[in-house]
Amino acid sequence: MTNTWYLYLFFSAALVFAGLYALLAKRNLIKLFIAIEVIAKGVSLLLLATGFAKDNVLVAQALVVTFIVIEVSLVATALAIIINIYRHTKSLDVRKLAKLKG
Amino acid sequence: MIVQTSLLVGLVLFSVLAILLRDLLRAAVSLAVTSLLLGIIFFRMNASYAGVFEISVVAGLITVLFILTIALTNKGEEVPESKLVNLAFPLFFVAFIIIDALVMKGLLRKIPALPSSPETGAFGDVLWKGRTLDLVGQIAVILAGVFSVLALFRKRDKHD
Numbered sequence: 001m002t003n004t005w006y007l008y009l010f011f012s013a014a015l016v017f018a019g020l021y022a023l024l025a026k027r028n029l030i031k032l033f034i035a036i037e038v039i040a041k042g043v044s045l046l047l048l049a050t051g052f053a054k055d056n057v058l059v060a061q062a063l064v065v066t067f068i069v070i071e072v073s074l075v076a077t078a079l080a081i082i083i084n085i086y087r088h089t090k091s092l093d094v095r096k097l098a099k100l101k102g
Numbered sequence: 103m104i105v106q107t108s109l110l111v112g113l114v115l116f117s118v119l120a121i122l123l124r125d126l127l128r129a130a131v132s133l134a135v136t137s138l139l140l141g142i143i144f145f146r147m148n149a150s151y152a153g154v155f156e157i158s159v160v161a162g163l164i165t166v167l168f169i170l171t172i173a174l175t176n177k178g179e180e181v182p183e184s185k186l187v188n189l190a191f192p193l194f195f196v197a198f199i200i201i202d203a204l205v206m207k208g209l210l211r212k213i214p215a216l217p218s219s220p221e222t223g224a225f226g227d228v229l230w231k232g233r234t235l236d237l238v239g240q241i242a243v244i245l246a247g248v249f250s251v252l253a254l255f256r257k258r259d260k261h262d
Contacts, residue, residue: 025187073247
């Protein structure tokens with residue numbers, strides 16, 4: 001079982017790394033949000049893989065379902081904020097948000 | 103094992119594509135494919151409810167929301183990105199994969215083996231009886247999301 005667990009953890013770490021890299025390097029707001037989604041996928045894979053390895057799939061599944069519901073709420077709110085930012089600044093460049101002149 | 107490994111490799115490949123592609127629409131579609139693959143992986147781990155949620159909600163609803171946002175912000179592609187970012191990514195990624203392969207097995211051995219007993223019962227029992235507080239939290243989060251979206255899209259007064 002440890003080998004399977006190792007395999008899942010290896011890939012979920014790769015997903016989290018790819019997302020973190022894009023969060024640090026990209027400038028487009030939608031791209032940044034896609035990176036957050038990739039990190040979320042890595043975390044949900046990690047949760048369920050650990051439950052699978054420890055014979056606790058049902059609890060892990062309940063946690064993943066909760067996580068998905070929170071993720072949807074987060075996505076809806078964040079995309080609404082992104083649309084409002086676009087209406088104000090006419091751009092999706094994250095560097096333009098550093099200007100707090102109004 | 104081979105099928106599961108190839109699914110996992112596909113998952114990482116499509117998420118890397120979602121990050122690296124310049125066209126936002128293509129990136130959103132490859133994110134949807136990533137969710138689909140993750141849902142199939144969940145099904146193969148005997149977690150059918152999580153798989154259904156992943157495929158229907160994340161691959162369906164979130165992709166629709168992303169595409170809607172990309173359509174509403176049609177100048178989003180004009181954000182200048184540094185070319186060095188995409189060129190340096192494979193280098194960093196391969197370095198991380200090598201470190202990951204070397205370190206992860208050692209880290210796993212250090213995790214203490216907690217006592218775990220095989221579960222009995224159905225998923226509904228675990229969710230409704232074992233994780234009742236989570237459900238209350240979910241309802242609160244959904245309401246918070248609904249109110250925040252309503253507040254963000256409200257019609258502005260003439261004074262604003």
